Amino acid sequence: MDLQKKMFKELKEKKIFDLARNYAFSYADNIDKMDVFPSDENLKNLEIFEEAIPDDSASAKSIISQLNKFGSPATTAQTGGRYFGFVNGGVLPISVATKWLADFWDQNGGMFLTSPINAKLEMICEQWLKELFNLPKETVAGFVSGTSTANFSGIVAARYRLLKNQGWDVNIKGLNGAPKIRIIAHQQAHSSITKALALAGFGKENVEWVESDDQGRMILDKLPKLDSTCLVFLQAGNVNTGSYDHFSEICKKTINAGAWVHIDGAFGLWASASKSLSHLTEGMELASSWATDGHKTLNTPYDSAVILCKDSEALISALQATGEYITYSKQKDPMLCTPEMSKRSRAIEMWAAIKYLGKKGIDEMVTGFHLRAKQLENGLRSNSFTIINEVVFNQVLVSCGNPELTKSTLLNLQRSGEIWCSGSTWKGEPVIRISICSWATTKEDIDRTIVAFKKARITASA
Ligand SMILES: *Cc1c(COP(=O)(O)O)cnc(C)c1O
Secondary structure (H helix, E strand, O other), X not given: OOHHHHHHHHHHHOHXXXXXHHHHHHHHHOOOOOOOOOOHHHHXXXXXXXXXXXXXXXXXXXHHHHHHHHHHHXXXXXXXXXXXXXXXOOOOHHHHHHHHHHHHHXXXXXXXXXXXXXXXXXXXXXXXXHHHHOOOOOOEEXXXXXXHHHHHHHXXXXXXXXXXXXXXXXXXXXXXXXXXXXXXXXXXXOHHHHHHHHHOOOOHHHEEEEXXXXXXXXXXXXOOOOOOOEEEEEEEOOOOOOOEOOXXXXXXXXXXXXXXXXXXXXXXXXXXXXOOOHHHHOOHHHOOEEEEEOOOOOOOOOOOEEEEEOOHHXXXXXXXXXXXXXXXXXXXXXXXXXXXXXOOOOHHHHHHHHHHHHHHHHHHHHHHHHHHHHHHHHHHHOOOOEEOOOOOOOEEXXXXXXHHHHHHHHHHHHHHOOOEOEEEEEOOEXXXXXXXXXXXXXXXXXXXXXXXXXXXXXXXXX
C-alpha cells in the first residue's frame, strides 16, 4: 500500500475531519445529558484499547469512530456546567475554534523563525497580561504548559539571580559548593512548589516553613527575618480555601531585604482582573515573579500557563539555550523564556480568549465564578452543610458535620453522574471541595448541585 498516497487522499477529501467534527459537535450538544464522571460500564469499555500494535495501517475512519464510541463516554464532562473537580476550568468556544485552525498550522512555537505568528501573539499576550494584572513594565512572559512549569521557571530565575548576587554563576559553577539560598514558604504552599524546588536542587529540609492561619495564609508575625539570599513563596488562591496571602505587607519586607518573591497564582491571579475582587491581589505587583494558568480561570484549552518575571535577565539566563543551529531573531524568541525548546503555540488560543472576552468580559466571567460560589455557599448553609472556608473567590469547602458522613457523601456525589467534585483534607479532616471555574456554570447548575448534595447526604446516612 502506498501510505503517502493514502494520507494525501485523507487530506484532500477531508472526510475524516468531517467525521471528527460531527462527533465533536454531537459531544458538545449532549454535554448536559452525559454523566459528569463516566459510569463503571464506560470505564470497563476502555479495555477495547488494549490491543497489540497493528502490523498494517488502520483505516482513519475506524480510528476516529473507536475514539468516539469508547473514548467520548470515558471523558469527564469538564466542558459542562457541573464539573467542579480540582481547579480544572472549562473551555471557551472561541479558544477551541482558534485551536482547531491553529492545529492545521502545527506551529513550533519555540522561535520567531519557526512561527512568526506565535511569537507575535506571545508579545501581544505579554502586554495584555501585564495590563490585566497591573504588573511592572519590565516584566517578561514565558508561555509554558502549566503552573507547575511556570513555578519551576520562576524558581530557576530566582536561583540564578540570588546566586549571581553572591558572585556565583550557577550556569557555570552549578550547585555543588554554591552559596546558600534561604527558601521561605508557608505550610500551605502548593505541592507543585516542593516538586519544582526538588527539580531545581532543593529539598524539603532546605525550606524554612512558616505557619499558616486557618484559611491557609502565611501568618505575618511568623515570617523569619529576611535577607538578600531569600526566596519567598506566596500564594494567590489556596488550592483548598482560595485564600490570598497578605502581599503588600510581605512584599514590602522582602523588597527592603532585597529578597525574591514568587507568587503562585495558578487560578487566583485572575482575581486582579475583576473590579470587585481585585482587593484580594493588592500588592502582588511588588513581587519578582508570578505563575498563572490559562487553562484554569481563563478557560483556554489545555495546556496553557505563563511565567511572568520582572527580572528578564535572570529568567532568560536561567533558561538559556544555546546550540549552533539555533538562530535567534531580533524579535523575542519564545523559547528564551521557557524550559522547552520546541513547544505548542499556546499563545494563539490565549490571545483569542482575551480578545474575545475583553477586559469587561474577563471581569464578568471571573466575578461570575465568585457569585456562583457564594450562591452555592448560601444554598448549602441553609441546608445545614458546614462551609469550612471563607468563600473569598471560587473555592468552597464543605463538610457534613462528621468525617464518615462527609466521605460517604462525597463518594455518592462522585457516583451520581449529576455533578463531580474532588475531596481534600483540611486541618486533618476530610472535606468536599468545589471549584467553580467554568464559564458554562449557570445559576441553575448551582441549584441542581445543591439538590445533588442533599440527595447524596441522605443516601449516605441511610
Ligand atoms: C493547579 C495549581 C498548580 C499547578 O498547575 P498546573 O497547571 O496543574 O501545572 C499550582 N498551584 C496552584 C495553587 C494550583 O491550583
